Amino acid sequence: MVAATRMSTVTDARADVTSALTGESWSIERFLQQIAEAPPPGRPFASESIAFCEALSRDLLDPRHAPRYPQVISLGYWLRPASVERARESFVRLQGEGTILVPRGRVLHITPANVDTMFAYSWILALLVGNSNIVRVTTRTTDATRRILDATSLLLCDPAFDDLQRRNHIVFTGHDDRVSRQLSSVADVRVVWGGDATIEHFREFPLPARGRDVTFPNRHSLAILDADAIRRADEHELGALADHFFNDAYWFDQAACSSPRLLIWVARHADRVEDVRLRFRDAVDSAIRRRAYEAETGVVLEKMVLGLRTAAAADGIRYVRDSNEATWVELPDLAHYEREHCGGGLFFEFVTHDLEEDLVGFLDPADQTAACYGVDRNLALTLARRINGRGIDRWVRIGEALTFGSVWDGYDLLEEFARRVLVDL
Amino acid sequence: MDPGLTELLETEQYSLRAPAKEALLLGALNRLTAHHRRRCPEYARILDAAYPGLCEASSIADVPYLPVALFKWVQLKSVDDVDVFKVMTSSGTTSSAVSRIYLDVETATAQTRALASIVTHYLGKKRRPMLIIDHPGVIKDRKEVSARGAGILGMMSYGRDHLYALDADMQVDRAAVDSWLASHAGEELLIFGFTFMVWEYFYEILRENGLDLSRATLVHSGGWKKLADRAVSKETFRTGLSRAFGLTRVHDFYGMVEQVGSVFFECPAGYFHPPNFADVLIRDPRTWRPAAIGDKGVVEVVSLLPLSYPGHALLTEDIAVVEGVDDCECGRMGKRFRVNGRVPKAEIRGCSDTYEHRD
Numbered sequence: 201m202v203a204a205t206r207m208s209t210v211t212d213a214r215a216d217v218t219s220a221l222t223g224e225s226w227s228i229e230r231f232l233q234q235i236a237e238a239p240p241p242g243r244p245f246a247s248e249s250i251a252f253c254e255a256l257s258r259d260l261l262d263p264r265h266a267p268r269y270p271q272v273i274s275l276g277y278w279l280r281p282a283s284v285e286r287a288r289e290s291f292v293r294l295q296g297e298g299t300i301l302v303p304r305g306r307v308l309h310i311t312p313a314n315v316d317t318m319f320a321y322s323w324i325l326a327l328l329v330g331n332s333n334i335v336r337v338t339t340r341t342t343d344a345t346r347r348i349l350d351a352t353s354l355l356l357c358d359p360a361f362d363d364l365q366r367r368n369h370i371v372f373t374g375h376d377d378r379v380s381r382q383l384s385s386v387a388d389v390r391v392v393w394g395g396d397a398t399i400e401h402f403r404e405f406p407l408p409a410r411g412r413d414v415t416f417p418n419r420h421s422l423a424i425l426d427a428d429a430i431r432r433a434d435e436h437e438l439g440a441l442a443d444h445f446f447n448d449a450y451w452f453d454q455a456a457c458s459s460p461r462l463l464i465w466v467a468r469h470a471d472r473v474e475d476v477r478l479r480f481r482d483a484v485d486s487a488i489r490r491r492a493y494e495a496e497t498g499v500v501l502e503k504m505v506l507g508l509r510t511a512a513a514a515d516g517i518r519y520v521r522d523s524n525e526a527t528w529v530e531l532p533d534l535a536h537y538e539r540e541h542c543g544g545g546l547f548f549e550f551v552t553h554d555l556e557e558d559l560v561g562f563l564d565p566a567d568q569t570a571a572c573y574g575v576d577r578n579l580a581l582t583l584a585r586r587i588n589g590r591g592i593d594r595w596v597r598i599g600e601a602l603t604f605g606s607v608w609d610g611y612d613l614l615e616e617f618a619r620r621v622l623v624d625l
Numbered sequence: 626m627d628p629g630l631t632e633l634l635e636t637e638q639y640s641l642r643a644p645a646k647e648a649l650l651l652g653a654l655n656r657l658t659a660h661h662r663r664r665c666p667e668y669a670r671i672l673d674a675a676y677p678g679l680c681e682a683s684s685i686a687d688v689p690y691l692p693v694a695l696f697k698w699v700q701l702k703s704v705d706d707v708d709v710f711k712v713m714t715s716s717g718t719t720s721s722a723v724s725r726i727y728l729d730v731e732t733a734t735a736q737t738r739a740l741a742s743i744v745t746h747y748l749g750k751k752r753r754p755m756l757i758i759d760h761p762g763v764i765k766d767r768k769e770v771s772a773r774g775a776g777i778l779g780m781m782s783y784g785r786d787h788l789y790a791l792d793a794d795m796q797v798d799r800a801a802v803d804s805w806l807a808s809h810a811g812e813e814l815l816i817f818g819f820t821f822m823v824w825e826y827f828y829e830i831l832r833e834n835g836l837d838l839s840r841a842t843l844v845h846s847g848g849w850k851k852l853a854d855r856a857v858s859k860e861t862f863r864t865g866l867s868r869a870f871g872l873t874r875v876h877d878f879y880g881m882v883e884q885v886g887s888v889f890f891e892c893p894a895g896y897f898h899p900p901n902f903a904d905v906l907i908r909d910p911r912t913w914r915p916a917a918i919g920d921k922g923v924v925e926v927v928s929l930l931p932l933s934y935p936g937h938a939l940l941t942e943d944i945a946v947v948e949g950v951d952d953c954e955c956g957r958m959g960k961r962f963r964v965n966g967r968v969p970k971a972e973i974r975g976c977s978d979t980y981e982h983r984d
Contacts, residue, residue, distance in 0.1 A: 496969065496971060497910040497923065497968045497969070498942075498968050498969050498970050498971035499971040500910065501692055501694070501923075501940070501942060501968060501971075502694075502971050504692045504940070505692045505694045505695055505698065507675075508671050508674070508675060508691065508692065508695055508699075509695060509698045509699055511670055511671050511673075511674035511675060512667035512668075512670050512671050512695075512699045512701075513667075513670075513699075514670070515670060515673070516673075517670065517673075517674045518674055518677070519671075519674040519675040521675075524910075524911065529674075542971070544971070
C-alpha cells in the first residue's frame with residue numbers, strides 16, 4: 201500500500217470526504233489541510249501528466265479486461281498520446297504571441313451522474329494544464345466508473361506519479377452544504393456539471409475573490425437529417441448511420457445533454473419524407489436489436505406519458521410506438537415542443553422545407569449539439585453565423601454527438617483551466 | 626346511464642362468467658370511447674395521434690388505454706366546467722404532480738351505486754357502526770378530495786355512528802375506542818382504514834390491549850409497499866389481527882382515485898375480483914399484449930363508470946397476475962388476481978441530478 205504510507209492512514213471519525221480511489225475518509229478540515237500540504241501546480245503538459253494519460257489509456261484499452269464498456273473504450277482512445285498531443289498543440293496555439301498560459305491553481309469539479317465518464321474528461325483536461333484537482337463524483341457509481349477509478353487508483357500508487365497522486369483527489373462527499381462551502385472556498389476554478397439545479401445550489405457557496413465558475417447548465421440537443429441524403433444512402437451506409445445514431449442516442453439512455461431528442465428532417469420543396477422516415481426507423485430498430493438494448497418498463501411508461509401528453513396539446517401530432525425502445529412523435533410544427541424529456545428512446549420529429557428559417561425561429565440558448573447527416577460544413581458555418589449565438593454550440597456528424605472535446609458548451613476548457621500571462625518585453 | 630352499465634349494476638355482483646361479461650363490457654367500452662372522443666378534445670387528439678383509423682375495438686385488449694399518470698399532466702374531462710361537481714386528486718408516488726379527476730353528478734352517482742353494489746355484497750345491506758382508522762382532518766374539504774379522503778368518504782355511507790380512532794398526530798384515542806366498542810357490544814362492526822395505518826397506528830399500539838373485534842369486518846386498502854419495507858407480509862398482517870383482536874374477516878381492496886367506485890375486493894380465498902362493470906387486463910410489458918394466465922404483467926383497469934372523464938381504460942403502474950378465470954374457490958365468477966407491487970421507478974438519471982437530493 202504505497203498510497204497509504206503517503207496519505208494519512210487515519211480515518212477521521214467524521215467522514216465528510218471519502219476518496220473514491222482508496223476509500224479513505226477525512227473530515228473536511230483534515231482534507232483541506234491535506235491538500236494545502238500538496239505540491240504546487242505542475243507545468244502545462246508536463247511529461248509526468250502525459251505519461252499518466254498514456255498509462256491510463258493503455259489500461260483502459262487493455263483487451264484482457266472484460267467487460268469492455270464502450271464509454272470507457274472511448275475515454276481510452278481520448279487519452280492516447282496522439283490525442284493528448286493534439287490537445288497540447290491546441291494549447292500552444294492558444295498562447296499566441298506575447299502571452300503564455302499557466303495553470304489557474306486548484307480546480308474543483310462537480311461532475312454529473314447521467315454521463316458516467318464525464319468526470320474523467322473534465323479532470324484530465326485540468327490536470328494536463330497542470331492544475332491540482334478535487335473531483336467530486338456521484339456515489340451512484342456505475343460499473344464503467346468503477347473501472348476507471350480502479351485503473352486510476354492503481355496507477356497513482358506508482359512512485360513515478362507521486363506528485364500527481366498528491367495533487368489530485370477524486371472523492372465522494374455527502375449532501376453536506378458545509379462540505380460544499382468549504383471546498384468552494386479553496387477553488388480557483390469551480391466546474392459545475394449537472395445542470396441548472398446543481399449550478400443554482402453551488403452559487404450559494406462563494407469562491408475566493410479570484411475564483412471563477414465554469415458552468416454546464418441543462419441542455420437540449422437535436423439531429424438534423426437531410427431526407428435526400430438518406431434516400432440516396434445504400435443499405436450499408438444506412439446501417440452505419442443507424443449505428444452511429446444509436447451511439448449518440450442510447451449510450452447514456454438518451455440522458456446525456458448531447459444526445460439527440462428532436463429530429464429535424466430537411467426536405468426539398470414539398471417533398472414528403474414518409475419513405476425515408478420509415479427506412480430510417482427500421483434501420484434504427486435493427487441497430488437497437490443488434491446491440492440488444494432494452495428499455496426498463498418504468499421508462500417505457502414515462503415515454504408513453506410524455507408522448508401522449510404532447511399529443512394532447514395540439515392537433516395533427518402522430519405518436520408511433522415502434523417498440524419499447526423507440527417511440528417517435530411527429531410534430532406538425534415546433535410551437536408546442538417544450539424540450540422536456542425523459543430519455544430512453546423518445547424522439548420528437550419535425551419536417552422542415554426551410555431549415556434556416558425554422559431553426560432561427562426555434563433555437564434557444566439551451567440547444568447544444570446539432571448532430572447532422574447530409575449537412576455540409578459550409579451550410580453549418582452559414583447557419584451558425586446566422587444563428588449568432590442564440591443556440592447550438594456544436595455542429596458535428598451523427599455518431600459524434602457524445603465525442604468529448606476541449607471545446608464544449610461554448611467554452612474552450614484548456615483556456616478556462618489556465619491564466620494568461622502577458623510578457624510584453 | 627349506459628344501458629350496459631345499468632344492466633351490469635343490477636345483475637348480482639360476481640355472478641357473470643368471463644365470456645358473457647366481456648361481451649357486455651366491450652360494447653359499453655366502445656360507446657365510452659366514442660363518447661369521450663366527442664366530448665374531450667385532448668382525448669380526441671390522443672386517439673388521432675396514437676390510434677389513427679381507430680374503429681370499434683373487437684376485444685377489450687384493443688380498447689385504447691391511457692397511462693394513468695397522464696391525468697397529472699393533461700386536463701382530461703368530458704363535461705363542461707359548470708357541470709364539474711367534484712375534483713378528485715391524488716399525488717401518486719412517481720412524481721410530485723397531482724392527478725386531477727373531474728366528476729359530474731352522473732359519474733359521482735354511478736360511482737356511489739357501483740360501490741354500494743360491491744360493499745353490500747360483502748357486508749350486507751344493514752349499516753354497521755363504523756370505526757375509521759384515521760383522523761377527521763383527512764376529509765376537511767369536500768370539493769377537492771384526496772385519494773385517502775375519497776376512500777373514507779366513499780365507505781362512510783356503509784356505516785353509521787362513525788368514530789375516527791386517531792387524532793391529528795396519529796395517536797389512537799383509546800378511551801374513545803373503548804367506550805365506542807362498549808356502546809356497540811354485540812353488534813356487527815365495520816372497520817375501515819389504510820393498510821399501513823391499520824398496522825402501524827392501530828394494531829401495533831393496541832395489540833396487547835385485549836380488544837375484542839371478533840364481530841368486526843375490516844376493509845383496508847392502500848397497498849403493501851410501506852409494510853413490505855418493514856417485512857410485514859399479507860400473512861403476518863392477517864395473523865397479527867386475528868391473534869390480537871380475533872379479527873378474522875379482513876378484506877383488502879385494490880382501487881385508485883382515477884376509477885373511484887370501481888374497486889376490486891379481496892375474497893376470503895385471498896384474491897381480488899373485478900365487479901361486473903369493470904375488469905382487469907394484465908399486459909406483458911415487452912409486447913403490451915395480454916399476458917397469459919399465471920404470468921405477471923402491468924395492470925390495465927377498465928370500468929364503465931367514468932363518464933365525465935376519459936378514464937374507462939387505464940394502464941396503471943402496478944404489477945399483478947391473473948391466477949384464474951371463473952374458477953375461484955370462493956365461488957365468485959370472472960378473473961381472480963393478486964397484485965405484486967409496482968413497476969420500478971425509471972432509473973435513468975437526469976442531467977440535473979449531480980446534486981443528489983435527499984429522499
